[in-house]
Amino acid sequence: MAEIVVVDRDGAEHRVEAKEGVSLMETLRELDYGTSAICGGMCSCATCHVYIDAASVGQLPAMQGDEKELLVELSGYRPTSRLSCQVPFEASLAGLRVTIAPDE
Ligand code: FES
16 A cells, blocks of 8 residues: 545545555545546546646556556646556555546
8 A cells, every 4th residue: 555645526535445456446436525437447437537736647557558548538638647557556656646637
């Protein structure tokens, strides 16, 4: 476990212990204010959309084609957007700040 900061859709910040060795989505889907992750991590629903703090986005593995294709279709897309099911979470990402994107 490593602590991250999750900003919910109302702008409130929460300190959360994130699971390591699984996707970031696996932590966020368990929060009342987190993501819904309807497809279960198959990179097909985009309901796990989050914004990564601009200072940290470069620490993450590069996006694959499917993820980018889904994201750019969203009205809430930003340069710091990621699908949290496609972001492996490791202890080196402790302190990551993640904002839950609006529902589409
Ligand atoms: S959980 Fe469906 S795209 Fe991430």
